Amino acid sequence: MEAREVRLRKGLGRILNVFFLIRRSRRAIFGTSIIVFYILIALFAPLLTSNDPVYAQNLAANYAAPSWYRTLTFEKGLSANQLVPSQTSTGAFDTQDSISQYTLTTNNPGAVSFQYSPTVGHNAAGSLQVNVAPRTSGSIYGGINFTVESRFNYPYDGPPGRFVGTGSVLFHLSGATPSTVAALFTIDRIGNQSYRVASADSLAQQPYNLWYTPNPQIDSLDSSLQTSSIFRAASQRGILPNALVFSSMGSYSFKLVVTIADTDLSQPFSGIVYLDDISLRLYGTSYGLLGTDYVGRDLFSQLVYGARVSLLVGLLAAGIAVGVGLVVGLVAGFKAGVLDEVLMRFTDMLLVLPGLPLILVLVAILSPSLTSIITVIALLGWMGFARVIRSQVVTLKERPFVEASRAVGAGTGHLIRQHILPNVMGLTYVSLATSVPAAITLEAALSFLGLFDPFVMSWGRMLNNAESFQGFFFWWWFVPPGISIALLSLSFILVGYGIDDILNPRLRQRR
């Protein structure tokens, strides 16, 4: 128990010593604060952003700019994400109140009435129920229609990057077969122009219990919409539906018009129509702190989660490499003879191999994953350090204090633990501090060349994406990860130099 306490206090003391060392160099303090900054970012990544860096696509338009860019640089052409109706994201009619977000109108108020249905629904229970009253014989429904629309203000000068709309209709009609059952989706610039974005004319045959939903969905990027009669001419000139419809700020409405007409008056006719999920989503051309990438993923979240990858790869790979180097150096230095010769020849052989090409090939063979990248970087990064440690150990073990210790009967383990290790710890810290940036930049280079773990987003992969998908035209895409790689590497180097300056008294400046 007591021995353990002593050991603990010793260990703690050693860690504190490192901090005291660092405090004596301005460079090391600067480096440490940057490292701590990035460690905090990496640790609290889930708190800083709620978006998954790899899988959360279409958060806004592709290639969106940072949202502060819109307010700061007078880039009037940028827009932000907007949902219609504003309060619910899906227009799912999951509560009675949701009806109040829509304007309901009909050409025949006597026959058509609106109410909320809590039981029927498209994906989840709850929908807008429209009752078509039974026809009294003789009077003709020469075409009744009703409109469900959501009005909204579009406050941006530029168009959204994309719009996606949806809406579902379920018909429960009884009696005479109607001649027309139609659903029409439009986006209207109120008081100006109406754009048809989806329509279906022959829904009379739509079976009961089968919802009609526009297919393909209403999407300004969809080629069938771009080549439809309203949008074809403009699309050919390069003006896509999103730009044509939202050509100015002002009042708009997203509208679903249902028309029912019958001609056969010999039979009675009545019906219930359920409407659900009526919503329009406008993808902003600005988003978040750093905008989005080529599939609408959050670049800020990628930057934040990238810190995790860089730190993990850097620390682990460098840790393993330094550990291996320490062991090989200690063994080779302490056990002179054949073992030393074999270990050092092997070290030399690995040392002359061209590093980056070999790592490239090995990672490609092992198929790129975080594990294989860390392993390969670690297993090809220990040789230089092993040589340094060996040369130190060779001289250390001949020093008088080691000899004295040996003379009173100290074993190899004791000698290494008590006399050799403490004397090479300084070198180890320095080597650790300079191996980490090497591993970080190596990982970045591998990812940049396309050898990245497909399940995680690293800074190098961000640069690879930027390179592959014209991202280099957007500084907010490639500058933050590039600077981060450099800054984090630099901080570790600075800490290394700081410790080196302090521990190496020969280099200490003469005042």
Place this chain on the structure above:
Amino acid sequence: MGLRGYIARRSAYTLVLLLFVITLNFIIFEVMPGSPIDALASTGKLHSTTARDSVIAKFGLDKDVFTRFQDYVVNMLTFQFGYSFYTAAPVSNEIVARLTDTLLLIGVSTVLSITVGVFLGVITASRRGGVFDSAAVTGSLVTFSLPTFFMGVTAILIFFYYLHWFPLAHDQPDNWTLSPPNTGTFSGLVEYIQGRAQHLFLPVMVLFLFQYGGYLLLTRATMTEALTDDYILTSRAKGLSERTVLFKHALKNASLPIVTSIALGVGFILAGALITDNNDYPAMQAIFYIIALMVIIANFAADIILGLIDPRIKYG
């Protein structure tokens, strides 16, 4: 043992190293997935079984591993790199074409960074702790830690895209493939040099910025050690000029690690430039081999040079 014995030992060691590299190279590409058959089939060049058989024979895939290894060692030692999996053309043609451009680029930037790096290293070491020292060290640490590819892209964006100062980093103006300047005449020669220089400038600058930091820091470190030695005090006391003290006395004694690092650097630096398509195994193998060969030769040269410079080494 004299200098001759030292060189003989280094030569033997270099040869062992070479065999090790060749073996490793063979093993790595042996366990790699994919074969020339797959690669050629994917390009649609294999239509009949006879074509298939001839490919198998051409790449020697019908022999067992040991025969192939023997052939491989002989081929590597005689620089027969075989044929590209994709184009079925000799790999060496492509490599020679690549190497000339690369060597020009790397050569210019390496010489530049060694000169500037070593010079600045000497200056900073002699003015340790001053403003110039801090600025140069910080600056070199910054450019040293910026990833090269990031620097390259940023340089292209700034100087090509925004400022239009320099052309995109091809090795020569695009229209030269149709009408190269007549280097026989004086004006043609000037045009040629000007065109090459313009196109080389950006990549050379990027590589220079990446490389010089290492030389600066290394020179500074070894020079600082050397400057604390007593003979420096003696030579200053003798009244020698500061320039003579720094460059003749201190630098000469500090030059050992610098020479090693320069030799290694020249060998290694080819690595990044020669990386090519990831799937063309014969080409990759050859490039890998050539890079390793360069490093080994550079190392060997460094050993010999060190043996010549430093009398303490050769009998070690």
